Amino acid sequence: MQFPPPVTAQILLSLLRSAASSQLPALTRHIHAHLLKSCLLHSSPFPSSLFNAYTKSDLHLDAYILFDEIPHPDICLYSSLLAAHARYNSLSSFLSIFRRMISVHFLLPDDFVLATLVNACARFLSLRLGRQVHAYVLVSTFSSDDIVKSSLVDMYSKCGLPNDARWVFDSIELKSFVSLTAMVSGYAANGWIAEALELFWRMPERSVFVWTALISGLVRSGNGFEGLNLFVEMRREGTRIDDAFVLSSVVSASADMAMLAIGKQLHCLSVSLGYESNMMLGNAFVDMYAKCSDIASSRMAFDKILMNKCVVSWTTMIVGEAQHGRAEESLALFDRMVSSGVKPNEITFVGLIYACSHIGLVWKGRELFDSMLKDYGIKPSLKHYTCLLDLLSRSGHLSEAESLIQIMPYEPDEASWAALLSACNKHGDIQLGIHVADKLLRLKPQVSSTYILLSNTYAIAGKWDSVANARKLMDEMEIKKQPGYSWIEVGREGCLFQAGVVPLHMRENILALLKELMEEMKRRGYVPDTSSVLHDLDEDEKELQLFMHSERLAVAFGLLKSASGMTIRVLKNLRVCGDCHTVMKLISSISGREIVVRDANRFHHFECGRCSCGDFW
């Protein structure tokens, strides 16, 4: 390609900026060649613009080679290099560049470099360094720079200190759009919803940028519903969606709440807006379908990301397959990922060891754990140790699990001990179970699940006095078990169920259904778990109580709706274990319909009928 004459420096600069914003590697390389030929490469601001275009187009190596070819890098080029290190490398590599800038090239940080430095502190959550930089900013000539202060607002918010963020924000005299967005985002991400909304609605105008900041902050702080409703508001206000950021956030919200109908609408909307091939959004859809138990669609969304599947795409699919018990597929995906040249990250290994845990593939789990550091330079974190511990525990390697917990280089947390304790119960190792429960009680005396696990341990050993003592201790300490919730999405409606609470208007239907279900279970030789002591109840009531106590009411409700001819998906918070699986199989075979179950650890409250179909259009 030849540029038609005359090509001014101004035109070349505009072209470079377009190449950076639209991620055009071929154009970037072409301009690079042209700059070399016309001896413009070393004149400012070409080196920094070109560097920027390379990094934005994912050509990091080209960018670093370019930097090394410039004998006297100026502060602009250093600023770009530092921004790239903040985005793609470690804090230590960032700081070594920063030191080189000062001691080798004798350049002092300007407002651009300070903003980048604060941004790096935020990304790496280095509050200590962030405070030092803040102190430097206050005594520097940039103490009232809006951009630097906006990044400080962001840094404190990301470090979980919204009060400090507000202190900086209040010190900004003339608040720009950037500082307002940073504060709205900070409030929302820290769960300060009222403050976020107040500031947001007081803004004279709202761009898609600030809408995204608010919605994504809400989604990340576990307020997905508010996020989805605001997305509807945003569409009503007529805000133009000109990139995939806000869509990714709302897709993530629908994934978190397992709202398949909403997720599908968002998929249609994304296609109609032309973001079908956006990788980030594609990743969000892979995750959404997997979390909604539609693993086939998840795989289809994954296959649609034709080119440049990134580590997030692969990891999302690996975790999705693992969560559906398809460990072989997870491991095969990992092999494909490595052969395609994508380097796994720490989350990939969490997913892989989790996959092994599901099918008891102990040797493979150990092999993957060892290869993390050896082959990929990733130091196993506490999460990885807990995953390995879970794998060993579930598969009955209790003594190995116990020695692992002793030698691991981290202080075991609640999850580590709980994994071991529940395995002790499963495999009947009472002595070890009591020992572990003791550790867990010391660590988290206020957590109800510990007492429940401990009382289960005693129950397995037949020590009923100790069971009663554990329960009594719980009562004395006024520890309440958090109620379990289940929810079902039926067509356009979501219904929330709490264990032990039967909606009155459904009582008759549910009782009739349970009777049918119990008869079928007995016919197939399944003996219901009657360890719960149920006094003074007639047979129907007892059966109902059994279901209520084990969160299976939602399943029963699913069957009820299914029998009436509607498609049913039983979603989050249904514990998929033991007898519950049997019930699920029975229901699907009785009703002849597909019923999909997902197990989750988080609780989400859900109100009927909100965000119904069509709101996004």
Add this chain to the structure above:
DNA sequence: TTAGGGTTAG
């Protein structure tokens, strides 16, 4: 040249 918005686990 910088800043504010995004997707994967727990």
